[in-house]
Amino acid sequence: xxxxxxxxxxxxxxxxxxxxxxxxxxxxxxxxxxxxxxxxxxxxxxxxxxxxxxxxxxxxxxxxxxxxxxxxxxxxxxxxxxxxxxxxxxxxxxxxxxxxxxxxxxxxxxxxxxxxxxxxxxxxxxxxxxxxxxxxxxxxxxxxxxxxxxxxxxxxxxxxxxxxxxxxxxxxxxxxxxxxxxxxxxxxxxxxxxxxxxxxxxxxxxxxxxxxxxxxxxxxxxxxxxxxxxxxxxxxxxxxxxxxxxxxxxxxxxxxxxxxxxxxxxxxxxxxxxxxxxxxxxxxxxxxxxxxxxxxxxxxxxxxxxxxxxxxxxxxxxxxxxxxxxxxxxxxxxxxxxxxxxxxxxxxxxxxxxxxxxxxxxxxxxxxxxxxxxxxxxxxxxxxxxxxxxxxxxxxxxxxxxxxxxxxx
Amino acid sequence: xxxxxxxxxxxxxxxxxxxxxxxxxxxxxxxxxxxxxxxxxxxxxxxxxxxxxxxxxxxxxxxxxxxxxxxxxxxxxxxxxxxxxxxxxxxxxxxxxxxxxxxxxxxxxxxxxxxxxxxxxxxxxxxxxxxxxxxxxxxxxxxxxxxxxxxxxxxxxxxxxxxxxxxxxxxxxxxxxxxxxxxxxxxxxxxxxxxxxxxxxxxxxxxxxxxxxxxxxxxxxxxxxxxxxxxxxxxxxxxxxxxxxxxxxxxxxxxxxxxxxxxxxxxxxxxxxxxxxxxxxxxxxxxxxxxxxxxxxxxxxxxxxxxxxxxxxxxxxxxxxxxxxxxxxxxxxxxxxxxxxxxxxxxxxxxxxxxxxxxxxxxxxxxxxxxxxxxxxxxxxxxxxxxxxxxxxxxxxxxxxxxxxxxxx
Numbered sequence: 001x002x003x004x005x006x007x008x009x010x011x012x013x014x015x016x017x018x019x020x021x022x023x024x025x026x027x028x029x030x031x032x033x034x035x036x037x038x039x040x041x042x043x044x045x046x047x048x049x050x051x052x053x054x055x056x057x058x059x060x061x062x063x064x065x066x067x068x069x070x071x072x073x074x075x076x077x078x079x080x081x082x083x084x085x086x087x088x089x090x091x092x093x094x095x096x097x098x099x100x101x102x103x104x105x106x107x108x109x110x111x112x113x114x115x116x117x118x119x120x121x122x123x124x125x126x127x128x129x130x131x132x133x134x135x136x137x138x139x140x141x142x143x144x145x146x147x148x149x150x151x152x153x154x155x156x157x158x159x160x161x162x163x164x165x166x167x168x169x170x171x172x173x174x175x176x177x178x179x180x181x182x183x184x185x186x187x188x189x190x191x192x193x194x195x196x197x198x199x200x201x202x203x204x205x206x207x208x209x210x211x212x213x214x215x216x217x218x219x220x221x222x223x224x225x226x227x228x229x230x231x232x233x234x235x236x237x238x239x240x241x242x243x244x245x246x247x248x249x250x251x252x253x254x255x256x257x258x259x260x261x262x263x264x265x266x267x268x269x270x271x272x273x274x275x276x277x278x279x280x281x282x283x284x285x286x287x288x289x290x291x292x293x294x295x296x297x298x299x300x301x302x303x304x305x306x307x308x309x310x311x312x313x314x315x316x317x318x319x320x321x322x323x324x325x326x327x328x329x330x331x332x333x334x335x336x337x338x339x340x341x342x343x344x345x346x347x348x349x350x351x352x353x354x355x356x357x358x359x360x361x362x363x364x365x366x367x368x369x370x371x372x373x374x375x376x377x378x379x380x381x382x383x384x385x386x387x388x389x390x391x392x393x394x395x396x397x398x399x400x401x402x403x404x405x406x407x408x409x
Numbered sequence: 410x411x412x413x414x415x416x417x418x419x420x421x422x423x424x425x426x427x428x429x430x431x432x433x434x435x436x437x438x439x440x441x442x443x444x445x446x447x448x449x450x451x452x453x454x455x456x457x458x459x460x461x462x463x464x465x466x467x468x469x470x471x472x473x474x475x476x477x478x479x480x481x482x483x484x485x486x487x488x489x490x491x492x493x494x495x496x497x498x499x500x501x502x503x504x505x506x507x508x509x510x511x512x513x514x515x516x517x518x519x520x521x522x523x524x525x526x527x528x529x530x531x532x533x534x535x536x537x538x539x540x541x542x543x544x545x546x547x548x549x550x551x552x553x554x555x556x557x558x559x560x561x562x563x564x565x566x567x568x569x570x571x572x573x574x575x576x577x578x579x580x581x582x583x584x585x586x587x588x589x590x591x592x593x594x595x596x597x598x599x600x601x602x603x604x605x606x607x608x609x610x611x612x613x614x615x616x617x618x619x620x621x622x623x624x625x626x627x628x629x630x631x632x633x634x635x636x637x638x639x640x641x642x643x644x645x646x647x648x649x650x651x652x653x654x655x656x657x658x659x660x661x662x663x664x665x666x667x668x669x670x671x672x673x674x675x676x677x678x679x680x681x682x683x684x685x686x687x688x689x690x691x692x693x694x695x696x697x698x699x700x701x702x703x704x705x706x707x708x709x710x711x712x713x714x715x716x717x718x719x720x721x722x723x724x725x726x727x728x729x730x731x732x733x734x735x736x737x738x739x740x741x742x743x744x745x746x747x748x749x750x751x752x753x754x755x756x757x758x759x760x761x762x763x764x765x766x767x768x769x770x771x772x773x774x775x776x777x778x779x780x781x782x783x784x785x786x787x788x789x790x791x792x793x794x795x796x797x798x799x800x801x802x803x804x805x806x807x808x809x810x811x812x813x814x815x816x817x818x
Contacts, residue, residue, distance in 0.1 A: 059490040092472055
């Protein structure tokens, strides 16, 4: 059994819906059972949200969920009737009908449980179930949506509940590449990637699949295949252990533009100060990214963090009064920055990778503004104009364009 | 408690939705409880059906229902959030959430029962329930739609289930007039009309409200107020007994263009022949309207009936072989006809109305092709070009432009 998820671009119009249906038909003729999960067509969701904005200054989330859920419940019956037209008996199911039970956090509900009785019933009757992604219902039959990446989450959770062999995520890219091909032309497709690696890649800007869906996949051991809906070549398989032939300690380079940094200077080194600085930002819904604080000297330290450039001036206004309150020396800020990251499982266990990264950047004349690392990622903040040369230099230095030397022929 | 139903034109865009919400607010401030029932915005339903046609040659009705039900579930949350924006707490409910249980005849389901638990619950909590019209669910949670006039039906049935004081149907006309004002400029608004009168008017072309909704209204004694959503003047109240002041035996003149007649000549007068002629038409979904058969002479008779002009040639092709089979003399046909009808309760009990109708037409030089009558209607089939002069002549002859003489000041 295969769960196939088709995103908004793949079902954007009638011609594309027909192509999706031909692919489902081919998979079935190849001997598989298929459960399809579909997103809203093209920009439907955006258009519904825009409509809401025209009748309400601040639409209640419960009503917004009722509204945007229609995006997916439009696609699902269209796909089901198109499959029938191609000779494949099919049945569309809303998220609630497919048994997707969620929490009551409207607009960002979490899946609590999937009771796929009707999905299994449909399969038994020889029908292809076409499930509306992104949506579910609470125990009280209130309609909810799952927030960003919701349809991916539906697909992976459904694959887990059904014990499907694989969950195929159809998208408009070939899979996960070693870098953004618009930045690094020699970027290469990765045939396998570990759950945690894709989580780091997604977090630093290589957005192909939503982290929530990957987390569920990891938790329940669902094999996820990210592939293109425009051709039949295999894409990237997300698995728990990357096979030997793909083992290159550095798996990819990720770049993210539009970064700004704020530095709170001369922060008194006592408990609670960092919390005092970040709480107003989180209260305003501003997501703080890389945070760096050095060891303090003489009881004072500098605290630097990055935010999305669009939120820089709002952040500054929130942080300045707090800085004064806690007795800091002031706040400095700089925009037009970018993040460049190397990602790979067990990378930090390998000596010399960080050093080689810094050396490569230095040799390209690129200054590093900030450094931040995790178990499987090294991130450097550089000037915006250095981001792309940096990515290209790193991609070449770590030979990411080449299939690892240990790979069989 | 008032149930207010707003049709597709009344909620066609954000500006109109805001106006609808202001009206709901005014009704509530005047001391009423309001339950709103809404249709799909403007041409949404047509656009969804068109989309279906692009992916499927013959969309299964179950999937078509899943698809078009989105029209109303888009409007309901928009109206609810707009009400909230105007300071009125509100909650949208899908048909199934509002407790509309239907038969499983997809695309033309009948309401079996309404269990308005959630509607009452919302009212108790001080919320305005905004119910998506036109849709319901079977006992198995399959989504159904109610077919033509479905939102009117939802509103009237809900008013019956809630024991509402009145069901207001907001539309783009002022109410029920004595004639089509485009044909008869002196047409006058009727303040009251009987259920059965509006049923006859609707059947002969004065389409304001769907007959199904009127039937439910009559069955459960729901007072229905058909009125304009563009101004605040009262429209027409549909009631079981028209008050004295409105008692004019002839209530209105209805015209319908685009009529064709077929005559099967020399039909042998034996049981089963009429059935043999009409069964293939009904099988092809062709609605036959006026049927006239005269007494037979010498064991043969002529059978004449009317169909919509657009279906005339298809009808002819279906009837000709049957006519030959049953040994009829042949089939003749004529198009470019129209129906002109007088409607009014107890009209036939009043001597001379039919005679005066025929005399009026004769004096206008209008030839009558066919005559058909019911308890409360007299219909003449005339040539298309005579329809409008006929309507004007009859409207004047029966003094429909004048408030009946018995009316109080």
